[in-house]
Amino acid sequence: MKKLLLANWKMELTESSTLDLVFQLKKSMKKISKVEVAIAPSFIYLKEIKNLLGRSKIQLSSQNVAPADKGKYTGEVSAAMLKELGCKYAIVGHSERRIKLNETDELVNRKINQCLEAELTPVLCVGETFEQKQQGQTDSVLVKQLQVALDKVSNLPESEIVIAYEPIWAVGTGQFLKAEELFAFQRTIKRTVSSLYTEKFYDEKVRFLYGGSINSIIAKDYWVCDYIDGILVGGASLDPMEFYNIALEAE
Numbered sequence: 001m002k003k004l005l006l007a008n009w010k011m012e013l014t015e016s017s018t019l020d021l022v023f024q025l026k027k028s029m030k031k032i033s034k035v036e037v038a039i040a041p042s043f044i045y046l047k048e049i050k051n052l053l054g055r056s057k058i059q060l061s062s063q064n065v066a067p068a069d070k071g072k073y074t075g076e077v078s079a080a081m082l083k084e085l086g087c088k089y090a091i092v093g094h095s096e097r098r099i100k101l102n103e104t105d106e107l108v109n110r111k112i113n114q115c116l117e118a119e120l121t122p123v124l125c126v127g128e129t130f131e132q133k134q135q136g137q138t139d140s141v142l143v144k145q146l147q148v149a150l151d152k153v154s155n156l157p158e159s160e161i162v163i164a165y166e167p168i169w170a171v172g173t174g175q176f177l178k179a180e181e182l183f184a185f186q187r188t189i190k191r192t193v194s195s196l197y198t199e200k201f202y203d204e205k206v207r208f209l210y211g212g213s214i215n216s217i218i219a220k221d222y223w224v225c226d227y228i229d230g231i232l233v234g235g236a237s238l239d240p241m242e243f244y245n246i247a248l249e250a251e
């Protein structure tokens with residue numbers, strides 16, 4: 001599996017700036033072959049972006065997905081709808097949703113089930129707050145998030161998933177974990193996932209991403225690290241040159 005570079009554009013861009021960014025990335029990313037590049041724009045631009053991307057290798061992701069397959073869920077967007085629009089990935093359990101919209105691990109579990117039913121690859125975000133880090137609780141927070149989110153998922157261990165470790169204190173703050181500091185957390189995640197399913201599942205179907213204040217100056221350290229399978233980028237992905245440079249560091 002190729003390493004994954006995923007841009008999360010959050011609720012940052014209007015239509016014209018979104019399409020402008022896509023247009024520029026479509027051109028620049030032609031030169032990128034070592035990593036898979038994916039973008040997660042707002043739902044409402046997915047269709048237009050899919051058309052604009054044409055035969056580009058850039059993949060589409062949503063930033064969220066509904067916890068149910070269909071029915072009376074006003075305002076929600078289902079995994080099947082996203083699949084039909086051409087999404088390959090769906091981000092689930094982002095810390096901003098957990099904190100600002102009270103999303104629970106149980107809800108995240110339902111969303112993961114929905115993704116896999118519709119053959120979307122979930123990008124499960126996990127991570128601890130600053131206070132939890134200070135109190136040495138990072139490992140236990142990660143274990144609980146994973147145990148609930150990945151509990152009895154019907155299409156596992158057959159399907160691929162992505163797990164993005166994004167310490168909440170590192171999101172949009174300029175503070176980050178160095179690649180070598182991630183080893184211990186990747187081990188915790190691998191151990192937990194292996195105990196829920198199998199080590200073979202982790203080795204063959206799970207990609208471990210890091211996210212949190214990544215920029216092009218530090219990106220190479222993560223690309224060269226064999227236990228890191230990709231990067232999830234927020235702020236730096238809004239600048240086409242900067243995002244391209246992050247990808248270029250992998251070449």
Ligand code: 13P
Binds near residue numbers: 008166213214235
């Ligand atoms: P930043 O790269 O801005 O820290 O955001 C990370 C993130 O939340 C990606 O999902």
